[in-house]
Amino acid sequence: MPDDSSAAKAAASRAAVLRPDITAWVLYLTFTRISLSGFGGTLFWARRKLVDDLKWLSEAEFAEYYALGQVIPGANVFNMAVLLGHRFAGVRGATGAGLGFFSMPLFVVIGAAVLYQNFGAMPLVNKALTGMFAVVVGLTIANAYKMTAGLPRKWRPWIFTLLTFAAVGALRWPLVWVMLALAPVAIGFTWRETAALAADARARDGGAR
Amino acid sequence: MQQDDLSGMFWHYLLLAALAVGGLGSVIPDIQRYVVEQNGWFTARQFGEIYALSQVIPGPNVLIVTMLGWLVSGWQGALVVTIALFIPGSMICTMVIRAGAHNPEARVAVTVRRGLAPVVIGLSMSTAWVMFSTLTGDWRAAAVTLLSVVLVLRTRLNPLWLIGMGAAVGMLGVV
Numbered sequence: 564m565p566d567d568s569s570a571a572k573a574a575a576s577r578a579a580v581l582r583p584d585i586t587a588w589v590l591y592l593t594f595t596r597i598s599l600s601g602f603g604g605t606l607f608w609a610r611r612k613l614v615d616d617l618k619w620l621s622e623a624e625f626a627e628y629y630a631l632g633q634v635i636p637g638a639n640v641f642n643m644a645v646l647l648g649h650r651f652a653g654v655r656g657a658t659g660a661g662l663g664f665f666s667m668p669l670f671v672v673i674g675a676a677v678l679y680q681n682f683g684a685m686p687l688v689n690k691a692l693t694g695m696f697a698v699v700v701g702l703t704i705a706n707a708y709k710m711t712a713g714l715p716r717k718w719r720p721w722i723f724t725l726l727t728f729a730a731v732g733a734l735r736w737p738l739v740w741v742m743l744a745l746a747p748v749a750i751g752f753t754w755r756e757t758a759a760l761a762a763d764a765r766a767r768d769g770g771a772r
Numbered sequence: 773m774q775q776d777d778l779s780g781m782f783w784h785y786l787l788l789a790a791l792a793v794g795g796l797g798s799v800i801p802d803i804q805r806y807v808v809e810q811n812g813w814f815t816a817r818q819f820g821e822i823y824a825l826s827q828v829i830p831g832p833n834v835l836i837v838t839m840l841g842w843l844v845s846g847w848q849g850a851l852v853v854t855i856a857l858f859i860p861g862s863m864i865c866t867m868v869i870r871a872g873a874h875n876p877e878a879r880v881a882v883t884v885r886r887g888l889a890p891v892v893i894g895l896s897m898s899t900a901w902v903m904f905s906t907l908t909g910d911w912r913a914a915a916v917t918l919l920s921v922v923l924v925l926r927t928r929l930n931p932l933w934l935i936g937m938g939a940a941v942g943m944l945g946v947v
Binding site: 599630631633635636637640642649664665668671672676690691693697701702705726728739742745746749753 | 791799857
């Protein structure tokens with residue numbers, strides 16, 4: 564939990580810091596660049612551009628925006644783009660950054676779809692796709708394996724993981740129903756766990772929050 | 773018929789995007805269920821190929837949905853599903869901004885993140901399972917898959933190289 568000074572700093576960084584040099588157009592171009600360089604995911608390039616190259620954000624701020632983008636449903640980096648765009652240039656900035664994320668890649672993927680439709684069945688192309696797919700399956704397995712390393716060694720999170728896997732992966736039930744059934748319970752349990760933390764913070768902040 | 777497909781896709785992807793906490797990648801198993809099992813627009817094999825393609829082209833991986841929409845009903849399909857994909861996030865971002873709730877340390881944000889992490893992991897396991905079961909009976913493809921699992925976990929090779937090697941191996945007729 565943050566102490567008083569870091570809480571104040573965080574509050575300051577959260578307030579809309581309009582930057583006249585970062586216009587909606589600049590945001591559009593920046594996020595177009597980020598999303599077009601996003602081979603195999605855009606997160607890596609977003610951090611590199613926003614933190615390392617442009618220095619619009621500190622490392623910690625980037626992590627904050629990413630965390631926030633993850634809680635909001637949908638594409639994480641898109642949500643981040645919208646929030647950041649708003650911070651720097653208001654509603655126009657949010658629109659510019661959001662559109663930058665997908666407007667140009669839209670044409671790239673449609674181009675790929677056209678190619679797939681016309682050449683996907685050609686023997687050589689088809690063989691290449693089969694080989695690529697075999698590797699991509701391996702990547703999804705490795706990814707799932709790495710993610711489980713982040714689970715705490717407690718039984719309750721594992722039960723939710725296994726229930727989700729059984730319902731969505733093995734039984735192929737529609738995600739909508741599975742999420743509606745599991746998410747409230749999973750969040751409810753965690754809410755109880757964080758109750759102690761929250762009480763702690765309130766005591767320390769002296770009711771300031 | 774086509775109009776039905778369009779509005780069906782719109783609502784389905786809108787709902788999925790609204791549920792996709794932790795990223796759209798986690799709803800891939802349900803997208804497969806929707807386009808392969810429920811509607812029969814693609815075979816499991818085709819879906820796998822399209823998924824593999826979406827991983828290697830520049831751009832956000834979530835735009836696999838745009839590819840699927842285009843293949844089902846052309847430009848209209850691509851536009852409709854892409855818009856559906858970004859509506860929930862935009863709306864909730866707007867609410868977060870309006871409410872001034874920009875704080876990722878807030879208890880609600882922490883709880884949602886921490887509470888849903890196991891579910892998101894279960895979904896990524898589901899993706900792996902659904903994709904792996906597409907390889908049914910093809911032991912050479914399964915061998916390539918297992919080899920790439922080992923390479924990803926044991927080396928620091930860029931996954932794009934691995935996918936490129938997969939293409940080469942495929943073209944040589946090994947798989």
